[in-house]
Amino acid sequence: MWGRLGLDAIQTNPVTLGAVVGALVGVLAVVVGLTYFKKWSWLWREWLTSLDPKKIGVMYIVVAFIMLLRGLADAAMLRAQQAVFATGPHSPISPDMFQQVFTAHGTIMIFFVAMGIIFGIINLIMPLQIGARDVAFPLLNAISFWLFAAGMVLINVSLGLGEFAAAGWLAYPPLSELAYSPGTGIDYWIWSLQIAGIGSLLSGVNFLVTIFTMRRPGMTLMKMPVFVWSVVGSLLLVAFAFPILTATLAMLALDRTLGMHFFTADMGGNPMMYINLIWAWGHPEVYILVLPAFGIFSEIVPVFSRKKLFGYKSMVWAIIAIMLLSFTVWLHHFFTMGAGADVNAFFGIMTMVIAIPTGVKVFNWIFTMYRGRVSFTTPMLWFMGFVTTFTLGGVTGVLMAVPGIDFQVHNSLFLVAHFHNMIIGGVVFGAFAGFAYWFPKFTGFRLHEGLGKIAFWCWLIGFLVAFIPLYILGFMGAVRRLDHYDPSLGWQGLFIVAGVGVMIILIGVLFQVLQLAYSIWKRKELAVGPDPWDARTLEWSTSTPIPEYNFATLDAVHTRDAFWTMKHSHKEKKSVKYEPIHVPKNTGFGVYIGAIAFVIGFAIIWHIWWLMAVGFMALIATVVASTQREDTEKTFSVHQITATEAKLWGTDV
Amino acid sequence: MKKRGKSFWNPIRVAICVVLLFVAVGVALWAYLQGKNVAVLDPQGVVAAHEKSLMIFTLLLSLVVVVPVFTMLFTIAWRYREGNPKKVKYTPDVDGSRWMETLWWGVPIVIIGILCVVTWVSTHQLDPYRALDSKVKPFRVQVVALQWKWLFIYPDYHVASLNQLKIPAKTPVNFEITADGPMSAFWVPNLGTQTYAMTGMSAQLSLMADHAGTYRGSNSNISGTGYADMTFDVQALPTRQAFYEWAKSIANDQCREHLAWDEYEQLAKPSIVNHAVYYHLHDDKLYTDVVNKYMMTGMDMNRMNMSHSDDHGGDDDVDGGSQCGVG
Numbered sequence: 006m007w008g009r010l011g012l013d014a015i016q017t018n019p020v021t022l023g024a025v026v027g028a029l030v031g032v033l034a035v036v037v038g039l040t041y042f043k044k045w046s047w048l049w050r051e052w053l054t055s056l057d058p059k060k061i062g063v064m065y066i067v068v069a070f071i072m073l074l075r076g077l078a079d080a081a082m083l084r085a086q087q088a089v090f091a092t093g094p095h096s097p098i099s100p101d102m103f104q105q106v107f108t109a110h111g112t113i114m115i116f117f118v119a120m121g122i123i124f125g126i127i128n129l130i131m132p133l134q135i136g137a138r139d140v141a142f143p144l145l146n147a148i149s150f151w152l153f154a155a156g157m158v159l160i161n162v163s164l165g166l167g168e169f170a171a172a173g174w175l176a177y178p179p180l181s182e183l184a185y186s187p188g189t190g191i192d193y194w195i196w197s198l199q200i201a202g203i204g205s206l207l208s209g210v211n212f213l214v215t216i217f218t219m220r221r222p223g224m225t226l227m228k229m230p231v232f233v234w235s236v237v238g239s240l241l242l243v244a245f246a247f248p249i250l251t252a253t254l255a256m257l258a259l260d261r262t263l264g265m266h267f268f269t270a271d272m273g274g275n276p277m278m279y280i281n282l283i284w285a286w287g288h289p290e291v292y293i294l295v296l297p298a299f300g301i302f303s304e305i306v307p308v309f310s311r312k313k314l315f316g317y318k319s320m321v322w323a324i325i326a327i328m329l330l331s332f333t334v335w336l337h338h339f340f341t342m343g344a345g346a347d348v349n350a351f352f353g354i355m356t357m358v359i360a361i362p363t364g365v366k367v368f369n370w371i372f373t374m375y376r377g378r379v380s381f382t383t384p385m386l387w388f389m390g391f392v393t394t395f396t397l398g399g400v401t402g403v404l405m406a407v408p409g410i411d412f413q414v415h416n417s418l419f420l421v422a423h424f425h426n427m428i429i430g431g432v433v434f435g436a437f438a439g440f441a442y443w444f445p446k447f448t449g450f451r452l453h454e455g456l457g458k459i460a461f462w463c464w465l466i467g468f469l470v471a472f473i474p475l476y477i478l479g480f481m482g483a484v485r486r487l488d489h490y491d492p493s494l495g496w497q498g499l500f501i502v503a504g505v506g507v508m509i510i511l512i513g514v515l516f517q518v519l520q521l522a523y524s525i526w527k528r529k530e531l532a533v534g535p536d537p538w539d540a541r542t543l544e545w546s547t548s549t550p551i552p553e554y555n556f557a558t559l560d561a562v563h564t565r566d567a568f569w570t571m572k573h574s575h576k577e578k579k580s581v582k583y584e585p586i587h588v589p590k591n592t593g594f595g596v597y598i599g600a601i602a603f604v605i606g607f608a609i610i611w612h613i614w615w616l617m618a619v620g621f622m623a624l625i626a627t628v629v630a631s632t633q634r635e636d637t638e639k640t641f642s643v644h645q646i647t648a649t650e651a652k653l654w655g656t657d658v
Numbered sequence: 659m660k661k662r663g664k665s666f667w668n669p670i671r672v673a674i675c676v677v678l679l680f681v682a683v684g685v686a687l688w689a690y691l692q693g694k695n696v697a698v699l700d701p702q703g704v705v706a707a708h709e710k711s712l713m714i715f716t717l718l719l720s721l722v723v724v725v726p727v728f729t730m731l732f733t734i735a736w737r738y739r740e741g742n743p744k745k746v747k748y749t750p751d752v753d754g755s756r757w758m759e760t761l762w763w764g765v766p767i768v769i770i771g772i773l774c775v776v777t778w779v780s781t782h783q784l785d786p787y788r789a790l791d792s793k794v795k796p797f798r799v800q801v802v803a804l805q806w807k808w809l810f811i812y813p814d815y816h817v818a819s820l821n822q823l824k825i826p827a828k829t830p831v832n833f834e835i836t837a838d839g840p841m842s843a844f845w846v847p848n849l850g851t852q853t854y855a856m857t858g859m860s861a862q863l864s865l866m867a868d869h870a871g872t873y874r875g876s877n878s879n880i881s882g883t884g885y886a887d888m889t890f891d892v893q894a895l896p897t898r899q900a901f902y903e904w905a906k907s908i909a910n911d912q913c914r915e916h917l918a919w920d921e922y923e924q925l926a927k928p929s930i931v932n933h934a935v936y937y938h939l940h941d942d943k944l945y946t947d948v949v950n951k952y953m954m955t956g957m958d959m960n961r962m963n964m965s966h967s968d969d970h971g972g973d974d975d976v977d978g979g980s981q982c983g984v985g
Contacts, residue, residue: 100883173880179857180840185805185882270857271952276841277856310738313753319763341843342854343861346785353781354774361766364723368762371730376749380740392731400720407777409712409784412851413698416843416878477687480698482847484878487886494874495694 008612009189014167020097024078025165054591056143057553059447061150062128066440068157069121072113075161077514079110081507084471088504092492103488104171105190109160111174112194116201117157119294119428122436124153124208126297127236130443131212133544134230136221136562138555141214143589144631149208151599156201159606163193167610170194173486175287176257178279179270183261189610192261196606199254202247209243212236221543223561230542230565231320235300238328239293245332246289253282262609277342284335292331295427296324298435299366302388305442306370307566308540309385310377316369317565323362323369330359340408341415349408356406360399367392382538383457387438390465391430398426401476419479422472429468437464437517442538449549450531456520463513471506474499541566548653554586554641557650583646587638594631601627695874697847702873702894703866704790705850712780722769786851786863790830796864797826797898800945801835803842803855803877805928806884811945815905818917818944820925821890822934826898827870833863836949838926840882846875846892854879858952860945867894884930891934914938919947 016022039045052060082098083106090096098106132140140146163169167189172181181191216237220229229237256267257279266274307314314320336344336352344352370392379385401423405411414420445451478499483490490496524531535549546568547556558581564570605620607613641649701707738746782788789796800811801823811818823846825831835844837855845852849865867873877888895901908914915921917937922944941947 100886104880104883104885171883177841177880180881185840311740311748312750315752316754316759318754319759339854341786341852342856343786343859345787346782349785350778350781353777357770357773357777361763361770364727364766365759365762367727368730369759371727371734372755372758374734374738376747376752377738378740378748379735379738381735389731389735392727396724396727400717400724403720403773404713404716407712407716407773407780409709409777409780410716412784412786413706413709413713413847415852416845477691477696480696480847481694482697482845482874482876484845484876486880489886491889498690 006613006615008608008614010166010611010613014189014611016165016168018099018102020082020102021164028161028164049593050591053596054147054593056139056147056589056591056595058128058132058140058143058146059551061146062125062130063447064150065121065125065128065153068154069118069125072117072121072157074514076110076114076118077511079106079113081511082106083110084500084504084507086488088497088500091487091489091500092497096489098488100488101171104173104486105169107486108170108172108174108176108190108194109163112170112198113160114428115174115290115294116198117153117160119432119436120201120205121153121157123239123294123297123432124149124205126301126436126439126443127212127240129447130439130544131233131236132215132219133547133551133555134233134542135216135219135224136543136556136559136567137215137219138559138586139219139588140211141219142211144592144594145207145211147592147595148598149204149211151595152204152207152602153201155599155603155606156197156199156204158603159200159610160193160197162607163190163197167193175283177283178257178260178268178276179274181257182269182274183264184269192258192610195254195258195261196610199251199258200602200606202250202254205243206247206251209240209247213240213244216240221559221562221567223563224567227318227321228562228565228567230300231303231314231317231324232297232300232542234321234324235296235303238324239296242289242293242296242328242331246286246293249282250286250290253279253286258609262612277339280339280342281335284338285332288335288338289331291424291427292327295431295435296327298391298432298439299324301435301439301442302370302391303366304542305384305388305438306373308442308538309382309388310374310379311539312373312377313566314369315372315375316365319365320369323365326362327359330355330362334359337406337408337411340411346408353406353408353411357403360403360406363399367396382441383452383454383461384438384442386458386461387434387441390461391434391438394426394430394434394465394468398423398430401426414479416484417479418475418483418485421485422475422479425468425472425475429472434464437461443544445533445537446535446544446549447551448528449533450524450528451533451537452524453520453527453531456516456523460513460516460520463509463516467506467509467511467513469506470509471503474503474506478503536568541569543567546571548650550653552649552653554588554646557581557583557586557646583643583650585643586641586646588641590637590639592631592634592637594627594634597627598624598631695848697874701848701850702871703849703868705784705865706848707850707868708780708784709850712776712784715776716773719769719773723766784851786853786861788864789832790864790866792830792866794829796830796832797901799823799825799831799833801833801844801855802945802948803835803837803839803844803881803888804926805839805882806877806888807925807929807931808844808875808877808888808890809922809925810890811939812905813939813942813945815902815909816939816942817905817908818937818939820935820937821931822936823875823890823892824901824904825867825892825894826901827867827894827896829898830864830866833865834945835861835863836945838948838951839928841879842877842881842888843879844875845878846873848873849892852878858949860949867892870894870896882928884928887930887932908936909938911938916940917944919944922948 039048086096086098086103170176170190172186172191176191176194179185216233259265260267260269266272268274268276268279303314303320333355334352337356340349405414405423441452441457478496481496483496536545601620601624605617608616608620699710701710798814800813802809808821809818810823835853835855836859837857842855843852844855849867851863853861853863871894873892875890875892877885915937918940
């Protein structure tokens with residue numbers, strides 16, 4: 006009846022039990038709070054069923070932030086183990102659990118934190134920047150989010166019920182095959198990623214269509230803000246790379262559940278093919294994450310330098326170059342697999358070539374500041390920190406692109422330090438910069454600058470203290486994912502330093518939470534108008550709070566920094582004429598489909614076949630039902646728009 | 659706008675502090691690393707030495723870009739800061755410069771171009787499949803990555819060792835590497851180039867130790883719960899003669915365990931062994947059979963196992979292991 010699921014599936018390890026109890030208490034507190042304040046129907050009406058990309062974006066970011074806390078807790082556990090317990094025999098964390106923790110850390114940070122933040126920011130900003138009122142397929146957008154949320158819930162269920170994967174964040178076979186990982190861990194990994202990944206793919210296609218069809222009249226491709234360009238690059242990669250992930254995960258699932266042999270060690274299976282496929286998705290994935298971060302910096306630097314972006318066309322071509330090249334480098338992840346010198350050298354060279362367009366972007370940002378008026382707000386500090394750390398990461402990346410050097414540092418902590426350099430220095434710093442920059446647009450008040458700056462310095466210093474020792478440890482022969490090592494090697498000192506670095510980062514996170522709380526508390530004093538930075542792009546042209554329809558009128562744009570031109574042109578303002586605006590009505594179908602996807606995933610993981618069948622039938626029924634909806638739009642009449650606009654802008658408009 | 663001219667932290671003070679900080683960290687690090695084995699930077703073999711010099715060359719070449727980036731980033735940001743009391747130019751509408759953009763597309767292209775040539779040549783020179791240039795006759799070792807042990811077979815000497823690799827110094831060693839279990843990776847940082855060990859495949863690798871000594875080797879690819887224990891010592895013996903004498907002593911020692919297919923199958927079961935074990939090799943085809951184990955269909959495997967029992971089943975009694983008690 007219940008497949009593999011029995012009472013013995015419940016985790017009893019004290020460490021996990023603590024985490025599970027903590028999480029359950031948290032959930033319970035939220036439930037009690039919502040009930041006490043009678044907010045359930047508000048939550049359902051205003052948020053969960055919303056098809057407004059602004060609200061979906063906020064929900065993405067909330068989920069990503071909660072997952073960031075989990076991923077950081079995992080990281081802290083890893084470093085604590087390696088700094089304190091790794092040399093002694095009595096560790097609270099068994100090797101098996103340690104391997105689950107680092108697998109969860111990697112998986113969560115990439116799929117549920119970085120992806121969540123990036124898709125959240127795209128939802129929030131992209132439609133506004135192209136001057137649109139919505140995305141192309143609003144319901145699909147909600148479904149994408151709820152699939153992402155379903156994957157997130159599934160991965161967290163593994164904490165209490167069963168186990169999580171212990172094969173690294175990319176689950177190389179044959180280790181991830183049934184023969185070596187018979188438990189539910191890899192299945193949790195497969196299905197949480199599969200469900201979230203399908204969400205990402207749908208969302209990618211949705212946004213691409215949005216960008217290509219819903220731009221303001223007059224906004225040609227070469228007039229789009231660079232952030233939108235970076236999103237185009239990122240989403241084209243999503244559209245081409247995520248199907249590879251879906252197929253690869255499906256094959257691994259077939260191996261594990263139906264006894265097939267795509268990637269097994271025996272019976273003609275080929276693990277190398279998996280590694281090829283997973284990196285054919287995995288390397289573009291890195292750029293899926295980092296391109297939007299580049300886009301964010303391309304918005305911030307001109308605004309805070311009060312200058313046009315330097316070399317717009319270079320920036321665009323650099324994005325396109327990076328996008329194309331990112332599909333030609335996957336093999337550098339296994340130079341040491343014996344591919345032969347010609348193949349290795351070719352892929353090494355392709356990898357280095359990516360450094361050229363990336364370097365061009367850095368120079369363009371720096372020269373955007375040249376002869377500008379640079380104000381060092383928090384977003385700008387994140388930018389400065391980004392260039393510093395990302396450049397270091399770029400150097401180590403070029404080092405590892407040379408096969409002869411990679412032969413020595415591959416799979417060592419040098420590699421771990423390198424990619425944290427790129428992901429934290431690039432994606433995370435970019436996300437924080439964007440968060441501080443766009444926050445007032447959506448809330449009407451700024452974040453507290455002082456606390457934000459302290460958080461920045463903690464992150465930057467903590468990051469250097471945490472990861473520079475890893476470069477040295479890599480040279481000393483320390484490989485990644487070690488739960489213990491011989492004390493005579495003399496590694497412990499550096500591991501302790503790295504642990505201190507993680508603690509400094511955690512203090513930084515604490516300051517960020519503090520900053521958010523304090524800013525909300527002091528929101529009256531920190532209140533700002535709709536355009537607090539004197540910005541350049543269309544999202545700042547609308548009022549704050551942003552009306553559900555984003556823009557009352559869709560005036561044509563004529564230049565790149567459309568809003569800047571609008572503000573600085575001395576043309577007489579024409580009298581505005583409104584027309585009725587249609588926006589999609591809320592619907593719960595996104596939530597239903599997410600919930601059903603969760604049930605299906607859970608049923609397959611535990612081999613509860615009847616539940617899986619029921620789930621699939623429910624899925625089909627729900628999709629059919631969703632197509633039968635007729636009353637899908639609500640309309641803002643001219644009268645309503647006039648009233649709303651007058652209220653938002655004050656009476657003088 | 660706020661004035662910031664009076665700040666204690668003027669750029670010169672900041673720069674001095676930063677430099678001092680770097681010096682202090684550098685000195686502390688140098689002191690800490692004294693007497694510690696920073697293996698990658700302390701090559702003990704020709705391959706690792708080549709890889710180290712390649713790394714230094716690439717690093718220096720990268721600095722050609724990195725130094726200007728850092729210099730420009732901080733000087734430009736500081737010079738054009740809002741509220742700079744000095745009069746600096748402000749040109750809000752300048753959005754490009756053909757020659758500057760040419761410069762920063764061009765210079766990286768040139769640098770990467772140089773690096774491409776170096777990469778092409780060095781990758782071919784360092785190709786693990788290429789035998790090392792040497793007048794000395796190469797030495798042959800077969801490596802099997804087990805769960806979670808390393809088995810080293812010396813087919814020319816009829817001995818094998820577990821978790822300890824013995825090689826003669828100043829002699830190119832040709833490794834053949836496979837796995838019986840999850841993918842692992844064979845890495846001896848002092849000697850250079852790591853290589854993945856995979857089931858059903860036999861990778862090749864040539865390394866050489868410049869002089870006698872003991873080096874640390876490990877598995878660098880996650881292979882399950884015993885992964886962190888999958889380390890081994892590399893003992894580079896002074897001469898091939900020394901190795902030959904060691905091998906003879908193992909082969910002649912009646913009390914040593916024997917290694918043929920059946921014993922191998924026992925050994926291949928997942929376990930952690932933290933010490934070295936030496937074997938008298940009773941099956942010259944052992945390595946080939948391990949590679950072939952995963953190339954067969956299930957039915958063939960059974961047949962192979964049976965045939966092994968037939969072929970080698972009798973060997974166990976030949977040397978009369980009973981004299982030795984529990985080995």
